[in-house]
Amino acid sequence: MNQLDFPILSLMLAIPMAAAIACLFVEAKLARWIALTATLVDLALGVVLWANFQTVVDAPQWQFTEYAPIFGRFAWAMGIDGISLMLIMLTLFLMPICIGASWVSIDKRVGEYMAAFLLMETLMIGVFTAQDIFLFYIFFEAGLIPMYLIIGIWGGANRIYASYKFFLYTLLGSVLMLIAMLWMVREAGTTSIPVLLEYDFPAQAQTWLWLAFFASFAVKMPMWPVHTWLPDAHVQAPTAGSVILAGVLLKMGGYGFIRFSLPMFPDASAQLVWLVFGLSMVAVIYTSLVALVQSDMKKLIAYSSVAHMAIVTAGLFAFNQQGIEGAIMVMLGHGLVSGALFLCVGVIYDRLHTREIARYGGLSINMPRYAVLFMLFTMASVGLPGTSNFVGELLSLIGIYKASSWVALICGTGVILGAAYMLYLYRRVCYGEQVNADAAAMPDLSMREMWLLAPIAAVVLWMGVYPESFLAPMRQDVLTLVAQTGSAKPAGDAHFKMGEAKTAEPMAHHGAEGEAH
Numbered sequence: 001m002n003q004l005d006f007p008i009l010s011l012m013l014a015i016p017m018a019a020a021i022a023c024l025f026v027e028a029k030l031a032r033w034i035a036l037t038a039t040l041v042d043l044a045l046g047v048v049l050w051a052n053f054q055t056v057v058d059a060p061q062w063q064f065t066e067y068a069p070i071f072g073r074f075a076w077a078m079g080i081d082g083i084s085l086m087l088i089m090l091t092l093f094l095m096p097i098c099i100g101a102s103w104v105s106i107d108k109r110v111g112e113y114m115a116a117f118l119l120m121e122t123l124m125i126g127v128f129t130a131q132d133i134f135l136f137y138i139f140f141e142a143g144l145i146p147m148y149l150i151i152g153i154w155g156g157a158n159r160i161y162a163s164y165k166f167f168l169y170t171l172l173g174s175v176l177m178l179i180a181m182l183w184m185v186r187e188a189g190t191t192s193i194p195v196l197l198e199y200d201f202p203a204q205a206q207t208w209l210w211l212a213f214f215a216s217f218a219v220k221m222p223m224w225p226v227h228t229w230l231p232d233a234h235v236q237a238p239t240a241g242s243v244i245l246a247g248v249l250l251k252m253g254g255y256g257f258i259r260f261s262l263p264m265f266p267d268a269s270a271q272l273v274w275l276v277f278g279l280s281m282v283a284v285i286y287t288s289l290v291a292l293v294q295s296d297m298k299k300l301i302a303y304s305s306v307a308h309m310a311i312v313t314a315g316l317f318a319f320n321q322q323g324i325e326g327a328i329m330v331m332l333g334h335g336l337v338s339g340a341l342f343l344c345v346g347v348i349y350d351r352l353h354t355r356e357i358a359r360y361g362g363l364s365i366n367m368p369r370y371a372v373l374f375m376l377f378t379m380a381s382v383g384l385p386g387t388s389n390f391v392g393e394l395l396s397l398i399g400i401y402k403a404s405s406w407v408a409l410i411c412g413t414g415v416i417l418g419a420a421y422m423l424y425l426y427r428r429v430c431y432g433e434q435v436n437a438d439a440a441a442m443p444d445l446s447m448r449e450m451w452l453l454a455p456i457a458a459v460v461l462w463m464g465v466y467p468e469s470f471l472a473p474m475r476q477d478v479l480t481l482v483a484q485t486g487s488a489k490p491a492g493d494a495h496f497k498m499g500e501a502k503t504a505e506p507m508a509h510h511g512a513e514g515e516a517h
Helices: 008-025 028-052 082-101 108-128 133-142 144-154 161-186 193-198 201-222 229-236 239-249 251-264 264-272 271-293 298-314 321-352 368-382 387-404 405-430 447-465 468-488
Strands: 063-071 074-080
Touching: 008 028, 008 074, 008 082, 008 108, 008 368, 028 082, 028 108, 028 161, 028 468, 063 264, 074 108, 074 133, 082 239, 082 251, 082 321, 082 447, 082 468, 108 133, 108 144, 108 251, 108 271, 133 144, 133 161, 133 193, 133 251, 144 193, 144 239, 161 193, 161 201, 161 229, 161 321, 193 251, 193 447, 201 251, 229 239, 229 298, 239 251, 239 298, 239 321, 239 387, 251 264, 251 321, 251 468, 264 271, 264 468, 271 298, 271 405, 298 321, 298 387, 321 368, 321 387, 321 447, 368 387, 368 405, 368 447, 387 405, 387 447
Parallel strands: none
Antiparallel strands: 063 074
């Protein structure tokens, strides 16, 4: 169903693609303006998309659909649901900010750099809109190429190692997913994702299919212990590369679990939920402790990303509405907050050209505007009420608790450890004595930097104060997913029971109601 008179999804892919080609043939200054204009036009189209998206109960699940056969069963099939919409909006919102963040810091091969970013925008939107399983795979895998180039060409001193590690880790996992997709298409006789969602795959095949998809999505998230490519990639990537890597690329793994693993293989998801919970619990504790001892700011934020994504995986596999809604909200909130934190690191890195925490200190004295915004994003990362991450983490932990009180207890410690390493980072960077004269002489945020950080700050507060505007578009789709997995849902050890008003009874009967067991 398309509520508009034109193929808006194809147009949103075509605009950055055309701009990417144009950037290759113009001078640096013009390439910057072409990239910024294209990303802003796409953002405007995204606003139109959101404004026309139907959230009523009887609205169709798939909206703005487009279909054009290509060859055989393969087709150009596009369409979105509420979950896709939110992730597309996250992508569209962060892209102009990434272009702005690269305005001054990237001065070599600017046209090619802007083209790589615009190509990545096309491919990321493609992942969230594809309704043909092979089209999804092409977009999912092709997104590796521009990111590989961005790290390998414009990255730090050890960029070649980091780019190869990033490419090989993510590619190897996806080979198994392709084999599984080929089997699924042969079995079901279709490449259409909406049709495959309705197909009942044999129980004995589900486990193998689930493991094949898990190999790809676990690396993309990334889950422990296949997370080691992420700190290297973040440290070596330019600032905008880190923003888009943490902001959107990591979310593709979570989207894959939502779109494929849970609804298509519910029995296998239920049988292997212990694996997801186990890896998530280890990741929350281990990566939080590793973050606590980092001396490099980017590495610290990179490890915190793994811990946050572990809350996402545990929430998704809680098999209930709160867990899944919370996991998606964490994905959105983390995309904004981690992106903003990497921008904050980039701001001071551009001035002093070091990410060593010990080289800073007392920045609140000479950079008060920077200190205020950095504080907001630090608090949002910790999950302060009134910020984006609070809503997602609270919902996720409620959902996880319904599935397993022990998993909720251990994942909940991630919030405490998150406060420890983020506040420790903030104290060392913005408070204390100014022992380094060069850090003490750094100027505060420029207008360009304010324009990059202020919109993210506004949306972080918007999500925290009025989360319903983000939850409403995806509620029906989450309920559909819960219904699809309902028959396989494992029994949890904790159950909320609503208390009821009762007339006077013997005291022995009281106490069972309203408790969690």
